[in-house]
Amino acid sequence: MVYDMEKGKFPIRLENIDSFVELKQVALRNSLELWMHTDPMSQKNESVQNQVEHLLTTLQKSGTGVPAVVLRRLNQSQPLPPSSLQRFLRARNISGVVLADHPTVFHNRYYQSIYDTAENINVSYPEWQSPEEDLNFVTDTAKALADVATVLGRALYQLAGGTKFSDNIQADPQTVTRLLYGFLVRANNSWFQSFLRQDLRSILGDGPLQHYIAVSSPTNTTYIVQCALANLTGEVTDLTREQCQDPSKVPNENKDLYEYTWVQGPMNSNQTDRLPRCVRSTARLARALSPAFELGQWGSTEYSTWTESRWKDISARIFLIASKELEFVTLTVGFGVLVFSLIITYCINAKADVLFIAPREPGAVSF
Template sequence: NFFFPFPEIVCDPLLDYNIWSSLKPINASGKVDPEERLILAVTRVDSHSFFWNVAPGAEAAVGSFVSLLAAAQALQVAPGAQGLPKNVLFIFFQGETFDYIGSSRLVFDMEQEKFPLRLENIGAFLELGQVSLRNNSVLWMHTDPISRRNESVDSQVQHLLAVLRASSSSGISLQEPEHSQPLPPSSFQRFLRSRNIPGVVLSDHQVEFQNRYYQSIYDTAENIGMSYPEGLSPEERLEFVTDTAKALTEVGTLLARALFTLAGGTGSTESIQADNKTVTRLLYGFLLNSNNSWFQSVIKPDQKGILGPFPQHYVAVSSPTNTTQLLQAVLANLTGSRLNLSREQCQDPGKTPGMQPELFEYRWVQGARAGNSSARLPGCVRSGARLSPALSPAFELRRWDSREFSTWTESRWKDIRARIFLVASRELELLTLSLGVLVLLLSLLCTFLINAKASLLFGIPAPPSPSGY
């Protein structure tokens, strides 16, 4: 613009990163074979409320992604998991609150071949919706009635439902709503817009949400029934297994067993079990206080600033957010392995033969404290936990009027400043007024006297008197 060569920016797009990891390593810079079929297990990470940056999201998001983290850990250590015929991909979507930013971008990247997978590589899709407020231990298996009109897709969905029923334990009752009922709000919908995929969305509601505080500041730990005995220290609360943790452990176990079978596993899955200690630590860390001993041990030394009380899960405009960084660190800890490498080797694995940096991420973490000492035992963790962009394709395509992709932004605002003045006492006000009047009177008196004696004071000659003739 000629008149405004440097226009002022008034808003920024909402953006962050999706977190993904696979059971067996995937070349992040390559492409999966077109004939290969993977099982996707996904959920959302972010939440929202009426108040800026106050988004606890206990039922809306945290319960779900904690269950998926527990399932990823359980499947990773399951006997024979690395030899399964099919791979499993775990994805944690960011920005789903705002018209599915994360899933929209991932589908776009798959279509544009900017991601290792294509849509054709998806063999089955399992999504965890809101699962923390189960009524009578019931989980509902939602499917898409439109895509199931295709006989091939319907038969695969029926197989998915059968596997889930066979994987359930006595603590979970699986039910299916009417076949004509549409899907609840879910990331799966964004994939179905591009391709018919067999999939199931697990949730704790049949029709209406169980969550009375959806997208509210009150969707806190108390909303999902987390409670602790009185008198526990922060470390004791971190380790105390609540009833909520036990319930979500059952969800993680169900998902891990189902994924094992869907990936081609045979035989009994009774030995596959999510860890309730892990679940209770995750709930405490992501809902109450992320600045705890376990989270401190899994982050990098330069990430200390992301820890703190009352974690929030708003997607924001600066990335990666604290939640994203923490979740990647925790996922790497739960699914990765610790290697005997120096800090230099860990931070630059390409220089060490056999490290395969195209298949793995390497993280130098702080480690746990050495006994009662303040010193830590740092180390190198190798995992497949990676990030992919969660920015709406509309901004990359510069299509601000897009009806296909969301264009959510956050306004910029300048710092609000104010000057505060103290109100004087009544006595001081009267004193100030009196002194002002006195100074005024003295000024008038001095001006009159100086004017009257000007000729004497300044040597000004007196005006001549009139002459007489």
């Protein structure tokens, strides 16, 4: 993104960024504390330091109305943890803060790995509930994340120029718990189905979504994130299906500015059919391609590069070893069969003259 901003390939330039707020690990807060990490190097500039101070003060002020979140400052000399903010700071000094649930050491050791699952962030549901009840069951983790989102939303409102601060800015725990359930537990649920296009129904499975990122094509998770953002930030229009698929023919509709999606919609009151609708939003997809691929600099240490695994069918041979008891029984039975067959053979051979009578030779035939 920074590369695209520098080359003018992104709608926003680096000069347009006033402040940078980044969320890292926030799901495993051991207490009420949420730590605000800043960069000590960029704050050597007095102007940046003043902007960072204003940013921290605004965040702390926003947190006073949320008792479940206490924002803490760290020693100004402590380095910035691994974050996207570092890449922006390499291009330009920006006032920024990284919010995390830890001061120095990660609480979630599996963060952004294949083991970053629902169980490892303490998301659980009563065993007797149905999948639909689990979808709407507000977990403690969802409540904690909603509190963090509330603080962040109020702070961003003020930083964006809002003058009349309102306690009405409140994140919905119901929405948070649905997102957690859909992405980490069961993708095939009624909420995800309601905001997907009909042709994308097949990507929903009964388990969590696959978070492996392909090099050249979007994954199912990417499509669902786009649809979720469109559902949460867009608006429902009264366009028909034909108009939604080609809004350029409709007056006062701007296809270049908005994305129009014909979604399945929620179930009707009888729970028999869905109520499809057209959603207008600004949620779009853009290629997340490293500049190293565009520039052909495969050995670049400036831009990230990666390789995609070569997928092959895995096969294995399993050799089972019998128990000692089974081996003994098999040996005993085999030895018994051998002895029995030898005795039978001896007896038959001894009585061969009786059991097997040689045929008489035919006598002379007279005519």
